[in-house]
Amino acid sequence: MTQACKLAAGNWKMNGLRADLAEARALAAAFPAPGCGIVLCPPATLLCAMAEAVSGSAIGLGGQDCHTQAAGAHTGDISAAMLADAGAHHVILGHSERRADHAESSALVAAKAHAAHAAGWVSIICVGETEAERDAGETLDIVLGQLAESLPEGAGAANTVIAYEPVWAIGTGRTPTLAQIAEVHDALRAKLPDRAISLLYGGSVKPGNAAEIFAIANVDGALVGGASLKAADFGAIIAALEAA
Numbered sequence: 001m002t003q004a005c006k007l008a009a010g011n012w013k014m015n016g017l018r019a020d021l022a023e024a025r026a027l028a029a030a031f032p033a034p035g036c037g038i039v040l041c042p043p044a045t046l047l048c049a050m051a052e053a054v055s056g057s058a059i060g061l062g063g064q065d066c067h068t069q070a071a072g073a074h075t076g077d078i079s080a081a082m083l084a085d086a087g088a089h090h091v092i093l094g095h096s097e098r099r100a101d102h103a104e105s106s107a108l109v110a111a112k113a114h115a116a117h118a119a120g121w122v123s124i125i126c127v128g129e130t131e132a133e134r135d136a137g138e139t140l141d142i143v144l145g146q147l148a149e150s151l152p153e154g155a156g157a158a159n160t161v162i163a164y165e166p167v168w169a170i171g172t173g174r175t176p177t178l179a180q181i182a183e184v185h186d187a188l189r190a191k192l193p194d195r196a197i198s199l200l201y202g203g204s205v206k207p208g209n210a211a212e213i214f215a216i217a218n219v220d221g222a223l224v225g226g227a228s229l230k231a232a233d234f235g236a237i238i239a240a241l242e243a244a
């Protein structure tokens with residue numbers, strides 16, 4: 001069986017001005033050669049400048065969303081082709097903040113992923129339960145349902161990464177127990193159309209908890225929000241993944 005690749009992805013969300021490129025430069029200096037996969041997903045405004053800042057290093061770039069169409073009359077939107085033109089080859093899709101703030105359905109996420117894959121890029125598709133859903137014992141139903149509905153036709157290890165992000169663990173400093181993460185990742189792995197698709201955990205990953213999370217069998221890496229903004233913190237998480 002082909003092994004899933006290790007990947008550390010940093011999601012800067014709506015954070016970062018040109019001055020913050022110093023953090024990307026510091027990370028690039030710390031990781032000049034490929035070990036595990038590393039992707040930074042800054043706001044679209046920083047993509048071109050960040051591509052220059054990390055050029056020649058092991059760091060790849062990603063967007064935080066894309067449209068289903070390649071171009072057209074869609075004010076405020078960005079296409080996969082535009083992300084690629086700016087230097088990105090990954091795109092986060094279906095993050096819970098977009099599912100909640102922009103009412104994105106899993107069907108829309110699948111259509112966006114289809115567009116990204118057709119253009120040759122890799123989608124990082126996010127799934128995760130709310131705290132109320134976990135309390136109601138619905139976690140596996142929710143995440144497996146989101147997985148089934150968010151994966152486009154043709155999804156495989158070459159074009160897809162899945163991130164399990166419990167909504168209640170994002171930006172809160174709270175994380176599931178290791179057993180809870182393992183339970184969801186085992187269930188996700190069993191339902192993947194291609195078992196070599198990388199499975200990331202996301203939600204309050206920090207230098208202090210990264211190693212124990214990466215030691216879980218079906219965890220292939222992390223999608224990191226807050227701790228990806230500082231090169232020292234994200235670098236420590238990447239080092240823990242390389243050592244896992």
Ligand code: PGA
Binds near residue numbers: 169173223
């Ligand atoms: P966090 O965010 O690491 O700040 O919890 C994770 C994410 O939303 O991807």
